[in-house]
Amino acid sequence: MNLFESTVDPNQNWLPHQGIVNYYGKLFSPAQADQYYRTLLHTIEWRNDEAVIFGRHIITKRKVAWYGDRPFEYTYSNITKHALPWTPELLALKRETEKAAGETFNSCLLNLYHTGEEGMAWHSDDEKDLKKDGAIGSLSFGAERKFAFRHKQTKEVVSLHLEHGSLLVMKGPTQTHWLHRLPPTKTVKTPRINLTFRTIIEP
DSSP states (O other): OOOOSOOOOTTOOOSSSSOEEEEEEEOSOHHHHHHHHHHHHHHSOOEEEEEEETTEEEEEEEEEEEEESSOOEEEETTEEEEOEEOOHHHHHHHHHHHHHHTOOOSEEEEEEESSTTOOEEEEOOOOTTBOTTOOEEEEEEESOEEEEEEETTTOOEEEEEEOTTEEEEEETTHHHHEEEEEOOOSSOOSOEEEEEEEOBOOO
16 A cells, blocks of 8 residues: 555544544545546546435435445435446545455445535434445545544544545444534535445345
């Protein structure tokens, strides 16, 4: 594993208790990260995300895509998605993420945020389709954005900035005890692509 221009300690746990979050910094050179960003932007089958909240069908500006080893079903916000087959670039990124994190994954949910005004509200990735306490590897390309965690009981908040070409890994009981979000900001005018590699448990 090569960490480019990074002084972060990938063994550091950013959460004070009841969870594990490791930030690996930049896994790719600037040129590699730029190339992946452009490829993902133009080759992924992006769709506006959907949610059913309190009976209302909502379509977001943020776009998403869902890929995996098989046509896995994944349900969140009362909407079920079926995984598309891997692209060569996604398989390469999956291998790099697995190598760095020492984990294995069988699927990936991608998010495209066009500007900083698009974000994600507080939530946990604790859907029944996901492996309990399984690792989630989060790759970021494009605009640098703030990412935050908040403990469900104590309300403690931990924040860090995710760089272009960087990897963050959440594992252990993190999803049970902590929420996370991508706060919106008016200062970011360019897109960010986020890949979250996950493990789906089939019935």
